[in-house]
Amino acid sequence: MSLPPSRRRGLWSWLTGNVWFQTMFRPSVHFSLAFLTLGGFVAGLLFWGGFNTVLEVANTEQFCVSCHEMRDNVYQELQGTIHWTNPSGVRATCPDCHVPHPWTLKIARKMAASKEIWGKVFGIVDTREKFLALRPTLAQHEWDRMSANKSAECRNCHKPESMNLRLQTPQAASAHQSQLLTGEKSCIDCHKGIAHKLPVGEEIQGFD
Amino acid sequence: MMQVAAAAPNKWREMRAFVALAFLVWPFIAVAFVGAYGFAFWSYFMLAGPPGPQ
Numbered sequence: 001m002s003l004p005p006s007r008r009r010g011l012w013s014w015l016t017g018n019v020w021f022q023t024m025f026r027p028s029v030h031f032s033l034a035f036l037t038l039g040g041f042v043a044g045l046l047f048w049g050g051f052n053t054v055l056e057v058a059n060t061e062q063f064c065v066s067c068h069e070m071r072d073n074v075y076q077e078l079q080g081t082i083h084w085t086n087p088s089g090v091r092a093t094c095p096d097c098h099v100p101h102p103w104t105l106k107i108a109r110k111m112a113a114s115k116e117i118w119g120k121v122f123g124i125v126d127t128r129e130k131f132l133a134l135r136p137t138l139a140q141h142e143w144d145r146m147s148a149n150k151s152a153e154c155r156n157c158h159k160p161e162s163m164n165l166r167l168q169t170p171q172a173a174s175a176h177q178s179q180l181l182t183g184e185k186s187c188i189d190c191h192k193g194i195a196h197k198l199p200v201g202e203e204i205q206g207f208d
Numbered sequence: 209m210m211q212v213a214a215a216a217p218n219k220w221r222e223m224r225a226f227v228a229l230a231f232l233v234w235p236f237i238a239v240a241f242v243g244a245y246g247f248a249f250w251s252y253f254m255l256a257g258p259p260g261p262q
Contacts, residue, residue, distance in 0.1 A: 019221070020221070020224075020225055020228075023217075023218075023221050023222055023225040024225045024228075024229060026217070028222055028226070029217035029219075029222065030217065030219040030222050030223075031222060031223070031226065036226065039226060039230050040230055040234075042230075043230035043231050043234070043235070046231075047234075047235045047238065051238075051239070051242075100259075104245075104249060105249070105259060107242060107245060107246035107249070108246045108247075108249035108250045108253065109246075109250075110246055111243060111246030111247045111249075111250045112246075112250045144257075144258055145258040148257060148258040148259060148260055149258065149259055149260060149261050150260070150261035152261055
């Protein structure tokens with residue numbers, strides 16, 4: 001498609017001279033308002049459903065472990081923890097803990113994942129060695145995030161007000177009484193390394 | 209496609225423009241808008257630290 005002569009006068013005059021542009025910004029001659037609004041309504045429904053479907057698919061464990069960086073490292077470590085199997089059969093998947101549930105924060109996290117795409121493309125953690133070297137940094141990101149939001153993702157399931165301290169060990173009950181119920185600390189401040197291995201200690205314990 | 213002067217309204221062209229707007233242009237703008245919204249919050253959190261309790 002060759003450029004029209006008006007191209008030299010700039011992008012705007014080229015745009016306004018374009019027949020498709022003119023058609024889009026002029027009242028319809030052939031279609032009624034009823035038809036056009038219905039069409040927009042249907043398109044909006046499809047978009048809304050499609051958008052949320054994609055968002056939900058990107059919020060599944062299956063999606064997370066489709067990258068070997070997640071599948072071979074953190075996903076393996078989750079297996080065997082209390083958040084993988086337990087007496088009640090309720091389990092946590094990646095996004096339950098690592099993707100904020102409120103919409104705005106979820107979208108912000110999805111956009112932050114562009115950094116993970118960058119990491120995938122340039123192989124930032126594509127070997128076990130690279131992952132172990134970066135683990136303290138990565139773990140600290142999550143600890144900082146969870147400390148700041150007072151372990152909001154933990155509290156989606158674990159309600160301090162529903163804890164029966166008498167069913168806990170005396171040590172746990174007294175720690176929860178003095179630290180958690182006073183609001184001084186939240187879950188992550190004490191319960192680090194419960195779903196994945198801690199950064200330090202792994203080498204000491206002779207894993208890998 | 210090549211005429212530059214205002215073309216006579218054409219039913220086929222209006223339908224094509226409508227479908228392009230409803231199913232391509234506006235969805236693209238909507239996704240771009242939501243993406244920009246998320247990026248804005250991400251950038252803000254990088255400067256101000258992670259968000260507090262909800």
